[in-house]
Amino acid sequence: MKAVMLVKGYNPETKELGEVACCEVEKPQLVNEDDVLIKVAYASICGSDPHLLEGMFDLPIPSPCGHELSGTVEALGPKATRKGLKVGDKVTGNFYRTCGGCEYCLNGKSQFCENAFGWGAAQAEYIVWREDQVYKLPEGVGLLEASLTEPFNIAVRAVELARLRTGDHVAVSGGGGIGLMVTQLLKKCGAGRVTVLEPVESKRKRALEMGADYVLNPMDADVAQKIQELTGNKGFDALIESSGNGGAARNALDFVGRGGHVVLMSMYKKDFELQMNLLEYCYRKELMIQGMYLAQESFQRAVNMLPQMNFEPVIEKIYALDDCKQAYEDQKSGKYAKLIFDCSL
Ligand SMILES: [Zn+2]
Ligand SMILES: [Zn+2]
Known part of the structure; x- marks a missing residue:
């Protein structure tokens, strides 16, 4: 064979x-x-x-x-x-x-x-x-x-780790296969609004087809300002980083608001190290930063969701x-x- x-x-x-x-x-x-x-x-x-x-x-x-x-x-x-x-x-x-x-x-x-x-x-x-x-x-x-189904199962766990509350404004960083599946699933799970950050235009278009309310190009110089406008100067309630880009993971800390959840779900490059000011991000901003390795126990639930997904x-x-x-x-x-x-x- x-x-x-x-x-x-x-x-x-x-x-x-x-x-x-x-x-x-x-x-x-x-x-x-x-x-x-x-x-x-x-x-x-x-x-x-x-x-x-x-x-x-x-x-x-x-x-x-x-x-x-x-x-x-x-x-x-x-x-x-x-x-x-x-x-x-x-x-x-x-x-x-x-x-x-x-x-x-x-x-x-x-x-x-x-x-x-x-x-x-x-x-x-x-x-x-x-x-x-x-x-x-x-x-x-x-x-x-x-x-x-297997990558969708990864998306299922990422959404669960974001501790979504009904009506939250959630950002998805990266419009690859998993980021797009996360986008659709977030809407099914009760996110109020979903914003996808993705540099490739064709992927931004697909994000809208998957149910994103807004798409932004993270390479635009004024992206931070646009996020402030979309979120009433509060930042996102949660952000799921699926691009695997170290710079995008770093930006995520600024794009979520106070008490926000950041899920870093990708396999990052071996030598990338993330710099952050602990007083600012952990004390004043009280960020919850969640890593993710694999998804094992959600597989049957991912299968159960398939009929609802497109x-x-x-x-x-x-x-x-x-x-x-x-x-x-x-x-x-x-x-x-x-x-x-x-x-x-
Ligand atoms: Zn895979
Ligand atoms: Zn074991």
């Missing part, structure tokens, strides 16, 4: 980026009794996937790529019976598998599971996952949109697995919201 593989690693001396290629590999087989073989329909490219090319995860070469997918159950192990899955069911899944028994798992912090196993091989024609990683899609949810404006381009080099190039350009492989092409 075909699979997208990291075939060349990052070279730290020459700073030459790694490379992906579409390779012919063995079709995966059922091994464990609770394994599920999924014929992948669509696999989307994560904002973090290009970090593979930058050596962020120190992977062996070759390594399979991708962790966001939808598909159809093709075979089930004899003990994959707890969820009532059947051959032919349309499903999505969570690449991150936790043990359920370590101290973190038992204390509601399973994102830090000491025995977690999480690596995707989703950008391929087939994948085998354990039953507890596989989720049946609600009635009426299409496979294309369902391939965005991801159409997020999906920009669809590629064959054979065109993975181009797809990764496009993802790196930062111009697009969500790029997806049709794994049947």
